[in-house]
Amino acid sequence: MSTALGNHILVEFMNCDPHIMNDVAAIEKDMVAAAQKAGATVINSTFHHFSPYGVSGVVVIQESHLAIHTWPEYGYAAVDLFTCGEMDAWISFDWLKEAFGAKSYSALEMKRGSVKLLQRNDFDMTSMRQKASEWSNPDFYTRNVWFTDKDDMQALSLRFTGEVFYDVQSPFQRVRIIESYKYGKMLALDDMVMTTIQDEFHYHEMISHPAMFTHGNAKNILVIGGGDGGSIREILRHEGVEKVTMVEIDGEVIKACKEFLPEIANSFDHPKLELLVDDGIEFIKNAKPESYDIIIVDGSDPVGPAEGLFSVEFYTNCYNALKKDGIMLAQGESPKFNEKAFTELNHTLQGIFGENKAPISLFFVPTYPTGMWCFQYGIKGDKHPKYVTNEAEIDAFSEANGLRYYNADVHKGSFATPNFVKTLLNKEICQTSTRTV
Numbered sequence: 001m002s003t004a005l006g007n008h009i010l011v012e013f014m015n016c017d018p019h020i021m022n023d024v025a026a027i028e029k030d031m032v033a034a035a036q037k038a039g040a041t042v043i044n045s046t047f048h049h050f051s052p053y054g055v056s057g058v059v060v061i062q063e064s065h066l067a068i069h070t071w072p073e074y075g076y077a078a079v080d081l082f083t084c085g086e087m088d089a090w091i092s093f094d095w096l097k098e099a100f101g102a103k104s105y106s107a108l109e110m111k112r113g114s115v116k117l118l119q120r121n122d123f124d125m126t127s128m129r130q131k132a133s134e135w136s137n138p139d140f141y142t143r144n145v146w147f148t149d150k151d152d153m154q155a156l157s158l159r160f161t162g163e164v165f166y167d168v169q170s171p172f173q174r175v176r177i178i179e180s181y182k183y184g185k186m187l188a189l190d191d192m193v194m195t196t197i198q199d200e201f202h203y204h205e206m207i208s209h210p211a212m213f214t215h216g217n218a219k220n221i222l223v224i225g226g227g228d229g230g231s232i233r234e235i236l237r238h239e240g241v242e243k244v245t246m247v248e249i250d251g252e253v254i255k256a257c258k259e260f261l262p263e264i265a266n267s268f269d270h271p272k273l274e275l276l277v278d279d280g281i282e283f284i285k286n287a288k289p290e291s292y293d294i295i296i297v298d299g300s301d302p303v304g305p306a307e308g309l310f311s312v313e314f315y316t317n318c319y320n321a322l323k324k325d326g327i328m329l330a331q332g333e334s335p336k337f338n339e340k341a342f343t344e345l346n347h348t349l350q351g352i353f354g355e356n357k358a359p360i361s362l363f364f365v366p367t368y369p370t371g372m373w374c375f376q377y378g379i380k381g382d383k384h385p386k387y388v389t390n391e392a393e394i395d396a397f398s399e400a401n402g403l404r405y406y407n408a409d410v411h412k413g414s415f416a417t418p419n420f421v422k423t424l425l426n427k428e429i430c431q432t433s434t435r436t437v
């Protein structure tokens with residue numbers, strides 16, 4: 001007769017592989033396997049990935065629980081193996097030590113619930129036994145694996161299936177295709193949500209059609225970034241287009257999306273497309289002056305390879321590469337997330353294109369933090385997106401192409417600027433108006 005109700009092993013796994021320590025899907029799988037190896041019955045698993053790094057999770061078993069929190073930056077994992085009954089948790093310990101590549105560890109075992117100190121209460125066991133039998137299917141357990149995209153103050157968490165379809169560390173970023181229950185498969189770069197099957201059309205219809213209808217006769221278009229292929233898919237719906245040049249820095253993004261997001265990445269073989277795997281910042285530096293009708297900067301957040309896509313020099317080069325009546329727009333962050341980047345970008349564009357020549361188009365993307373996102377424009381000539389007159393043509397195109405977000409009202413509405421955004425932009429202007437090209 002065991003002298004204690006439970007057995008608790010507190011483990012410090014050290015010098016583990018930092019990549020594994022940051023991989024929520026791998027850790028969830030290893031922790032569940034560690035329980036099953038020791039003969040436990042898994043009830044459910046709940047795991048969370050924190051950005052920029054770290055994983056927290058628990059596997060609830062009929063015999064109690066296994067829990068973990070990781071510090072990838074130290075190659076360290078704090079693990080709790082709490083079991084009752086005959087289960088030998090040291091089997092789980094051995095499994096995890098291997099799985100995490102722990103080069104050193106310490107473990108403290110303690111008995112929990114000494115029967116000498118406890119008094120048993122009488123209650124009806126049958127209902128309990130009934131419930132336990134429901135959990136006797138070892139393969140059935142609910143998985144709760146969460147992916148979190150956050151900054152210091154706010155976060156967006158998506159529950160995902162734990163399935164990882166693509167996971168490559170490219171020279172520029174970590175490229176992953178994972179699957180969320182609500183939004184389907186999605187592309188994540190360095191743990192930031194880039195696009196999902198269920199809401200990508202919000203972004204891709206708004207990055208392309210407003211500019212196309214504002215220009216009215218765009219033939220030569222440059223896309224910088226856009227590796228998922230959604231922007232070119234939408235632009236190439238316009239028959240009048242003669243050539244689209246796409247400059248994406250990371251071939252791994254294109255490869256991953258072509259294979260696992262074919263609904264988005266289905267225009268890479270289009271005859272009007274010239275695809276270059278290159279740095280857009282270098283490309284635009286050497287671009288021929290006045291050669292593009294529209295330039296679209298479909299870049300990621302201002303970190304890593306995309307940092308330079310928010311600079312004065314980059315947008316000055318874009319300005320020079322635009323034809324006299326050209327239009328440029330860029331992924332512009334959000335007035336509610338990364339306000340600094342949002343505001344600074346608009347001042348840069350106003351400084352280069354002119355004070356009233358840098359309008360903002362606001363729209364909603366549920367899987368971006370806060371859901372409120374924007375494109376920021378640079379108008380070189382007089383073709384201003386706020387003053388479109390071809391509504392009927394827009395709605396006819398929207399219907400004919402089965403668009404799910406964009407239409408004439410949405411076009412106009414997106415350029416309506418809420419007062420708090422005007423205040424945000426005005427507040428900064430007085431400080432930075434000295435910055436000129």
Ligand code: SAM
Binds near residue numbers: 279
């Ligand atoms: N919708 C996304 C967003 O709002 O963040 C952007 C999607 S798209 C996938 C962003 C692309 O920009 C990525 O494929 C990334 O590799 C690419 N990119 C980043 N920096 C770049 C650069 N300097 N030149 C060209 N492409 C770049």
